[in-house]
Amino acid sequence: MSNQSLATSPEEQRALERFYFHEARLLDNRQYQQWLGLVSEQISYLMPSRVNVQVDNRARGNEDMISVERELEDQESMGCPIREETYIHLMVRVERAYKINSWSENPPARTRRIVGNIELMAREDDSLSVLSNFHLYYARPGNEDVIYSGQRRDTLLSQEEGFHIGRREVVMDYANIAMPTLGLLF
């Protein structure tokens, strides 16, 4: 992926924004079943683990020395990503939210997310690589309120009825995980 985003027409940029804002509203309104409709059944939903790595002396003076990528134990690595999920996992999470005995969701969290910095990075046929950032405010009784911050690296599939999320990799910006869970739908 080049470091430059693709030039998009105002219509295309607007279409991407509409999709992401709609998605954010569904999630904050706890309409997870409708959200699942935006997700491809072949989805890979990933969250790399993020570690404090040793500085590589040979890379000193280079941007590579402190690159974000070096900190990630992702799907390709022999470490252990925090999430490597399929449609089945997401379905389980969504279904749980509407069960009366789902104690981690009852009472449900109050969330509000702002999604921005939407950049189309690559296009191949109907498949779009899109980056976006989010800040997500999260409040639940019994826990301190927290703000989740991160980047989403998506592959969107452009289909007749609109976009579908074919792949999502969520890169979280924590140094230490001081949040009650990283199991939300980001």
Add this chain to the structure above:
Amino acid sequence: MSLHISELVNEDASLISRRCWSDERVYALEKRGIFGKSWLFLGHESQIKQPGDFVQAYMCETPIILSRGQDGGIYANINSCSHRGLPVCRADHGNTKRFVCPYHNWSYSVEGNLMTIPQETEVVRKPDKSQLGLKRVPRVEAWRGMIFGSFDEAIIPLDDYLGDMRFYLDAFFDRFPQGIEFMGAPHRWVLNANWKLPVENQLGDVNHGAFLHSSIIPKEAQDMIEKLGYSVVTTPGHGATFRLMPEDSPIDEMAWGMEGMGGMFGGDEVQNYLREVQAQAAERVGDLRARMKGLTYGIYPNLSFLWSNTSFKVSHPRGPGKVEYWSWSVVPADAPDSIKKILRTNYSSFFGPAGILEQEDSEVWVQQFIGSNIDFADDRPYYYGLGLGEEKPHAELPGLVSVTANEFYARHFFARWRDELQAVEGMV
């Protein structure tokens, strides 16, 4: 208010005071009487294979560097410079020749010896560097690749400390020709809970599954767990729960790993591998242990092994009301990389900081601390009496054995905990 340990845990440990979970003075005694006196888990040899390899660890709140020396030996040192106390290692893991303090550049070998003091050339009386290495953990021993350290020089050997738990751990470790390995850096996260509740949960609390996890675990699966389930305590504080599968069970029901997300949906390659492991199990671990399908394991004071989802966990205290929980995915060392990658999802799907079940466990651990930290209820200690006295020796299984509903694993833990705190009572 005065604090007497004998008033916190009664004789048979069936009543446990709320103060055990929330009092700062109890925590100070725990540091001295338990974390200063026990074997504490530091890491696995698979994490430090080459000379110069290191990982970070903790012994209670004390940061430790666990490393492989240039001589091939295993070293554990406190991660704090002898000059001004800063951590000399900042990376979670890596390979290095030197640990260097950022403040004045005192530098240490990977074994923890002080190598250079840049300022010493400018003074007349040179410090004796041989006395100024990182503080070494006085006892370090390993069993089956699992490395433990102790601050107590006089502690019994690790083998004896683990005792009959080795029988149950080997039921897993010995299933694989090359043992197990830990995958990557631990997942670490902080919860507003007391360190002992995750420990208790993983020591033998199988029976919350039917309730807390009822939105995820099907009732039939939980019924099967309880029907075939055993709970054992080998030494107070060490325990295991597992299913003993009927001899005529189909291999897919017997085999480790099949019931996880990776095992279920990972395809033929992984399933054939798991069947092969099971086919050799009787030869490797004997008929009885081949039928054993583990659930939870606990090693006193704060190491847990969740066999069913193949994860080791350590509950590091950060005060009475805070815990830093660490967990690793564990896989057979001999498995091809492609299979290891699938098997790690047996852990991460349900456990770890985003785990579907862990989410529910963390929720109640945090809520339990809220209940333990209230006033005007000290006359209502927690009831730990379920199954009191119903555990018995067993012909084939070492230790005391009972049904999983018997809370004896927790009573034994707290009886040991009480005695160890009483031994240092008045010293803090």
